[in-house]
Amino acid sequence: MSALRFENVSVHYGTRRTGLTAVDGVTLTVPSGNVVGLVGESGSGKSTLARAAVGLSPVSAGAVLLDDTDVRRLPRRNRPIQMVFQDPYSSLDPRMTIGDSIAESMPRGVRRAERRSEVARLLEVVNLDADRAAILPGQLSGGQRQRVALARALAADPRVVIADEITSALDVSVQGAVLNLVRDVQRRLGLTMLFISHNLAVVRYISDYLAVMYLGRIVEVGTVEQVLSDPQHPYTRELLDSAPSRHSGLFSAEPDAVADSEPADPHDPPGGCRFHPRCPEGPLVHPDREVCSTVDPATVADARTHHAACHFAAVASVGASQSESLI
Template identity: 40%
Template sequence: MTAQPSAAGADPVPTGRDQREIDPDDVLLSVRGLQVHFPIRRGILVERQVGAVKAVDGVDLAVPRGSTVGLVGESGCGKTTFGRAVLRLVEPTGGTVTFDGTDLRELDAEQMRRQRRQMQMVFQDPMASLDPRQSVESVLTEPLRAHDIGGDHRARVRELLDVVGLPASAASRYPHEFSGGQRQRVGIARAIALEPQLIVADEPVSALDVSIQAQVVNLLEQLQDRLGLTYLVIAHDLAVVRHIADVVAVMYLGGLVEQAPSDELYATPLHPYTRALMSAVPIPDPDVEESRERILLTGDLPSPAAPPSGCRFHTRCPFRQETRCDDERPALREIRPGHTVACHWAEDIEAGRIAPRESAVVEPDVSTA
């Protein structure tokens, strides 16, 4: 690879995630108050806007250079839209996205097109994100052609295939001739072809077999060490995010509810929503699994066209209180260094001064009878 030599490049076997040096103040991607509202239009001849689906409604996020930030949340919470809005694949309706000092929303179409060289995307469904009529060679040279990059394209294709662990013979093949994991490798090779600084990975492994997921996650980590990449990984699988991310942000109905370093978040989740998510992760130990408390969320995700007043989560929150929750939207507060929560009662919940409603908790042993 011809990328700038990273610190890990000198080390032939990158051994772990924790040894990378990340300066939290060296922010590559900074998102402030990002909003994506999709208008709801009615009318036959003259359309008028009658409302908006607030897919993303005021999200702040900072991604330090060389780090991996994970974004988790259930389906429909707006995490995919957030990832696309960051890359301006969906136009944001408010807020700012600053990438390496450049305000992306100020760029015109051609400037943005050139900017894309620095910021790439890995998609969830590798089959759908590859043109069925394009050979792998064509897939991998397309970004080079789009940005008028000269040189030996064939050699570059071989190099890229080698980096993602595919044989050189793959170049002449078509997407449907590969397995899911191999297709995702092609998708990753395409994303790194331009040597970008940032990669937004939207559910990079959720369409793959579990046995293949680990390989692809590993590949992403190796590439980060080798190329000094910065990742924004969007996923609903908490285990994947825990493994790959340095910092995890939790999203609910268009807004962030909690953000903390990965280990901290998984050890001491503070927001009721995060606690519910964590309690849904199965623990591979039957004794622990049987005896632990589970928080079951009732009801569905409310409509982002008409989000609840106050705290967005209050309609489903087992810790909901009579005051504040219904009418006051909680801001993200830093409760511990690097750990922010958007909950009025986070300290009281953590200290055990507020108990969850009985109906929301499944007592141990009840389900096994």
């Protein structure tokens, strides 16, 4: 088991003048053998952060570390960080059999007979019959393909698995079965996992810790129960308020809430707190809170409960909180 650490990671596309910073100074730790759920609306930078960890997006600043090793120094083949992608229909080569797709990810030097045996074992791990190895992806359902994608990631014998919205493209009827499988495999193998989702119910079910991302930055982090029972950042509360009925009513809606507005332009993010143009606790509702639009709350986040990047979040009590291990 290994820990995955993002240390002040930024990912920038394009030129300085016209480019886009999709991830901006993210520091986050995925502890060894644990699952960190990463949530946020579309465009917040979740998938870009995940792709940076596996070398698919360029790290413009900072570093992604597996234990103490920069992942950019790791070999590209059989890298110990593997990713399961969102779309099960495009993550597998339609011309390769299921068995060949899984075997392709295995370390070099494994003999052909051993590969066949390992493919059969991995298919059983993801609850598929071993005889499926001989068929093509087009003969499988979306849920079955996602199981194969998980088996393919496990074939590389990874220390860390990143799951990027792996149930969002599946029918509701099979989402639960895939989640149960992922949770069972993670616990049995003791995998370190970064689990990305926009669904808070899914994250609560599968994760030990929760990180909330908005416009390229982490705005709150802690254990799942800490964050969901006592959210400190207004954006986290808005996510909870917009969740299905299980969470509705847990927090009273602000009558002057403005978070229904569109997110800020990521090419030209607002100064101060990036959430302040939509925030029900910010200057649009409370004109005396000009600090929100002028001072970046990230500078005081370490002193706040759950490291919340909000000027008006509660000050953390003296003593270590469980979220400190994630920063």
